[in-house]
Amino acid sequence: MSAITTVCKRELRSYFATPVAYVFIVIFLVLSSAFTFYLGGFYERGQADLLPFFNFLPWLYLFLVPAVSMRLWSEERKSGTIELLLTLPITMWQAVMGKFLAAWAFIGIALALTFPLWITVNYLGDPDNGVIFASYLGALLMAGSFLAIGSCISAATRNQVVAFILTVVACFVLVMAGFPLVLDAFRSWAPQGLVDAIAGLSFLTHFASISKGVIDLRDLLYFVLMIGFWLYASAIVIDLKKAD
Amino acid sequence: MIETQALGKRYGDLVAVDGITFKVEPGQVLGFLGPNGAGKSTTMKMIAGFLAPTSGSARVCGFDVEEQSLEARRVVGYLPEGAPSYGEMDVRQFLEFIADAREVPANLRNKRIDDAIDRLNLENVLQQPIDTLSKGFKRRVGLAQAILHDPKVLILDEPTDGLDPNQKHEVRTLINAMARDKTIIVSTHVLEEVHAVCHRAIIIARGKVLADATPAELESRSRYHQAVSLTATDVKAAKEALSRVPDVASIEVDAQDGRITAFPKPGRQIFVAVNAALQERSIVVRELALEGGRLDEVFRSITQGNAATEARA
Numbered sequence: 001m002s003a004i005t006t007v008c009k010r011e012l013r014s015y016f017a018t019p020v021a022y023v024f025i026v027i028f029l030v031l032s033s034a035f036t037f038y039l040g041g042f043y044e045r046g047q048a049d050l051l052p053f054f055n056f057l058p059w060l061y062l063f064l065v066p067a068v069s070m071r072l073w074s075e076e077r078k079s080g081t082i083e084l085l086l087t088l089p090i091t092m093w094q095a096v097m098g099k100f101l102a103a104w105a106f107i108g109i110a111l112a113l114t115f116p117l118w119i120t121v122n123y124l125g126d127p128d129n130g131v132i133f134a135s136y137l138g139a140l141l142m143a144g145s146f147l148a149i150g151s152c153i154s155a156a157t158r159n160q161v162v163a164f165i166l167t168v169v170a171c172f173v174l175v176m177a178g179f180p181l182v183l184d185a186f187r188s189w190a191p192q193g194l195v196d197a198i199a200g201l202s203f204l205t206h207f208a209s210i211s212k213g214v215i216d217l218r219d220l221l222y223f224v225l226m227i228g229f230w231l232y233a234s235a236i237v238i239d240l241k242k243a244d
Numbered sequence: 245m246i247e248t249q250a251l252g253k254r255y256g257d258l259v260a261v262d263g264i265t266f267k268v269e270p271g272q273v274l275g276f277l278g279p280n281g282a283g284k285s286t287t288m289k290m291i292a293g294f295l296a297p298t299s300g301s302a303r304v305c306g307f308d309v310e311e312q313s314l315e316a317r318r319v320v321g322y323l324p325e326g327a328p329s330y331g332e333m334d335v336r337q338f339l340e341f342i343a344d345a346r347e348v349p350a351n352l353r354n355k356r357i358d359d360a361i362d363r364l365n366l367e368n369v370l371q372q373p374i375d376t377l378s379k380g381f382k383r384r385v386g387l388a389q390a391i392l393h394d395p396k397v398l399i400l401d402e403p404t405d406g407l408d409p410n411q412k413h414e415v416r417t418l419i420n421a422m423a424r425d426k427t428i429i430v431s432t433h434v435l436e437e438v439h440a441v442c443h444r445a446i447i448i449a450r451g452k453v454l455a456d457a458t459p460a461e462l463e464s465r466s467r468y469h470q471a472v473s474l475t476a477t478d479v480k481a482a483k484e485a486l487s488r489v490p491d492v493a494s495i496e497v498d499a500q501d502g503r504i505t506a507f508p509k510p511g512r513q514i515f516v517a518v519n520a521a522l523q524e525r526s527i528v529v530r531e532l533a534l535e536g537g538r539l540d541e542v543f544r545s546i547t548q549g550n551a552a553t554e555a556r557a
Binding site: 003006007009010013014017018079080081083084086087088089090091242243 | 255289292293294295314317318320322324325326328329330331332333337341342344345346347373389
């Protein structure tokens, strides 16, 4: 069995060994349904699609994903198990990947458990299932990006609360990158090229285009690069900070 | 085999380990002694491959801990300070995880796990989450984890800390049993342990090696080495008798229990002469003992005496 699988398996198992996993999944399902049915007006719209669900998902993820990622590395550092993990014959990259994949799989499980919505909408009408599938894929990729950012921030502190708050802020800035709230801060002094580049970093823009059903290579690449970059940064931060 | 060459670690301006050189052969148990913050743990962390040295090098079984990090880590079993483990896992799950991560071959996996469980008497707590175990059991789980893959080199950072006397004895027996074919480094600040398990001891303070010798050699540096101590009913007469022995350099009387200690002149042995002098005067002695030397006194004089000379310089 490869080292990544070993680390991933242990990590995933430990989610379900504590109430954390169940609390997370229940809260996620309750909140996502509440958003979909009450705020999104799932029935009132009279349209057979899952837009009300996917529109609110980024905002839900903004708070729930950092709650998963905050413990990724800060707990290892606080309890000292990082010393155990990193003196096993596994590479830093395998450790980072293994832990990240476990967290991602966990979020994936929670997302998969929203399947009754998909069944409902098919029962009530005749939705475009290709679009729904693409949206689920986009949601998973977005969650992965949030997690990768959270992994890096969690590696930088042994305090989980600090990791949570900083991750929420970092993700919020990236979610809003395409909106005036963030862009106005740069417009006054930065060249137009930089402002466009920042706008291009927006999670929402890329997520929205995938959830329209168009799986564009650029959008996929955006998320993959985002995840890769932040995981690479995680490995560097862990290496720098493991001594203290 | 473990070999370090001017191994050093600094954090900014702070020098934690300052050029430590030593070599441990298979079959040897090396004791790392030193005050808290002396650099013992940092040195062990570097050899175990957790921290990168900032100068010098360390080799484990011929593998450089930086250049051939994975190979080096494969042959090492490491018990980090405080014996950390994943608290939410139960003991069996945790050991299985270590076996997988250590790439123990499938046909040996269960045998090795059972063997480690057996050696550390963990049978009764296998299904318990590690968080719920006592300090002594947690430490034993940490030890089980370190010896699971039958490593050639063992690095144990304070393996008996927090154990009760019986458990300490068991762990020392375990270390002695494994010492035959392994290279072992043990850090401790329990000096009696040095006698019980170590073939050799290195005393470290402020990141430097201050002494590297066998426990017996260290003891012989004590001023109590070859001294004779006794308790007598008539303290005054006994003192008088001792002062007549030619090779006795000085005599001290413990104010609390009236124990008299006679120190020999350098290189002399006085036990026989003292015994004869006491009998000659028919002094009733309740107890008479030849002192081997006191490690705690040597430890203090080496680690603190050095601080005093440095402070003056």
